[in-house]
Amino acid sequence: MRRTIWALLALALLILGFLLLTRPAAAAPAGGEVVVLRIEGVIGPATSDFFARELARARVREAGLVVLAMDTPGGLDTSMRAIIKDILASPIPVATWVGPEGARAASAGTYILYASHIAAMAPATNLGAATPVAIGMPGAKPEDDAARKDRADDGAKDKDGKSAAGIGDAMMEKVRNDAAAYLRSLAQLRGRSGDFAERAVREAASLSADEALAGGVIDLIAADLRELMTKLDGREVKLDGGRTQRLSTAAATITEITPDWRMRVLALLSNPQLALVLMMIGIYALFFEFTSPGFGVPGVAGAICLLVALYAFQLLPVNWAGVALVALGAILMLAETFLPSFGALGVGGIIAFVVGGLFLMDTEAPGFGIPLPFLLGLAVASALTIAAVGSFAARTRRRPVVSGREQMTGMVATVSTVTPEGAWALVQGESWRVRSDSPLAPGDRVRITALDGLTLHVEPLTPDPVNRREGIPP
Template sequence: MRSKKFLLASILFLSGTLLALQDSTMQSDSLTVDELSEQPSVSVIRVEGTIGPTVTQYITRSIRQSIENGDEALIIELDTPGGLLDSTQDIVQQMLGTDHPTVVYVTPSGANAGSAGTFITLAAHVAAMAPATNIGAASPISMGGGEMDTVAQKKIFNYSESFIESIADERDRNAEWARSAVRDGASISSDEALELNVIDILAEDIDDLLVQLDGMEVGERVLNTQNATISQIEETLAEQFFSFLLRPEVMLILTLVAIYGIIGEVTNPGAIVPGVSGVIALILLLYGVAAMPINLAGFLLIGLAIILFVAEAFTPAFGILLTGGAVSFFLGALMLFQDLPDEMQISLYWLVPATLLTVAFFAWIVTYGVKSLFNPPRSGLESTIGKTAEVVDTIQPDQDGRVFFDGEYWTAKSEHELEEGETCEIIEFQGLRVFVKPTEQQNIDETEKV
């Protein structure tokens, strides 16, 4: 009896122990799920090279996606020599207009937030730099490119100074230095930027940045980034494609393909491939022209060059027009991108070969292609015009006859009488009827008889 009670008590004890362990495990799993669901996160994007329309789209999309992810902040790793003023304005407006924390981190060591990059860095909620990096040189000449007269230069300087000052004031940063970056082209190192209250953080790497960001107040939000997970927001395929498309050398190539393709189709109707390629290149080029501040005078000079090249095919100018076209094309392509910043202008390593290739194209292909349009037809009925035929049935001015040529009999009509066995010259086709006239030899023979 006692053994049975002991066995029952043991079973109850073991059951209670197992239930307790199971409950403890479930609570532990629940805590793990809760901790994971509350794990903070940040999104990181990388912006390198010049600031243009595709960079604006990339940053705008990343801010929106970071908000959707519920991130603590969006970190923009920046290394740029500058870019377009219009694109910079759009990016700054996006950053100033959002409550979502944005952090601009100038990295790696040796990186630069030059020109447009200065505006973008100052517009961030938190500005950070890696050691041995630089910021500044935000003068409007570097941002806009091209030559400006005194009045226009004064206006753009005044606007840029007031623009960067308003950004610095909005973010409680050193507005006096910001103005000097525009007015005098001032540039400082990361250590000086921290000392002068241009930036907020000097961080060795991204992990150090997250540690220093932890606990900072951004608006009404306290950042929790020390143990945050990092996710990269990559450029989409479309953004990569259009970023590649808007490079000056690519736009120059598109210009050449459009010219070669369309001229090739005109001189060789029905080839299809040159025409389709030229039209596609022209459409992509027009997209680039709409997105970038292309110089109109450059396009006019390139158009003049094409006119001179084609004129060379019909004018015995002994290469003078071809030389003029080459000079016009070179200057036009050079001017095409002069309104862009220096780092976005076309290199002579691209421009000189492109000019030589274009001259060779028009000197060889176009010259013979255009001339071929005015050569006599070499196939079809039109190719027989001017050839001789034999009269097999007498032809009267008011009565049709028949002629024989190329192994075929044709109904023929003529304004002159032609006897059987005589030769005649074909002058025209109308449906299944051919119009003929006496040959020159026939006329000579008739004259001699008289």
């Protein structure tokens, strides 16, 4: 009997120990370091790279929370989705805080805020205006309900049964529907307002911090990071796989990380205007190297600029037809310098360059457009530079030859030595064998009339006090 009681007691202890070992990690408060990542400005490839690297480092350091302090007008869809994928798969809770006061989370920032485990804003901040836009698509402006109803009522069918709305409108509607579904799915995942998510995409609606809190879009309002840590202390966060974690942030160490040199370089390269300038420099420098070989520096610099420009284009959502048109325009402007086209190639090159620049970017995200004045200025500057180089080359071609064998005809020399084998004269400090139909004596002044191999044909000169220096034409 006693043995049975001990066996039951041992079994009960074993089951209790098993339950304690398999207890969810959320029951234990998560303390440790809080890593704050600051993102300011346009969200692009550099931003997504910075976030991915620092999130991985925070995981290695076993941080208890990653805070994304954000102030952005929006950015690229691809970079935004890369950041959201990292947040959704993160084993560490990610809190997005729109701050400090006066900051915003517009467009792509709204999606990131919705995807975060915790959404917070500082007073006097706003979010929203999440309508996707793209170059070349009519109807890219957001529609209100009345406009959509009117378009639906007036959408007469043509003879083929297709809607009277243009293809561009249909494409933009598909993009809006995809964006609305994406933001709505993030709202459902985090238990936030799906109604505002829909309006933010379709109507470009925006909310202030107080309105967002009242509408269930965000979780809390905090004026600064320390207040945010205080309000997050003890909050339970649901992570990937259904695991929950309780935050312990009241006394946590805050480590703030700002963008490093790598992100600054990537952000600089992600500027389409700089990429376009580097491409033009690369094309012109390589052209100069091919037409004047031997110098080396233009070729090396041009190759580096062109490769860096292509790398920048690879980072950006570019239209490669636009890149080809820009390159064709530069080549045509260069060809105008050497071919007698009477301006046809040059004008065509400028047109191709400007049109290619307009087609270059596939997005109107803030910070990634190429203004028309910039394109026109760059095209005119290129045309003027090429015209100046061509004019200089033409003037140089018309000048008399000042070096080589052709230069020597007509120059004056002084006979230095006369022997039975022949005579020699000094020409610009060099001793040349000379031949003349008239007898020569040392010290005679002669004029070079022709060259026969390494022998100069000369004729005697009457002494002229003005032309005493050797090698100077009279």
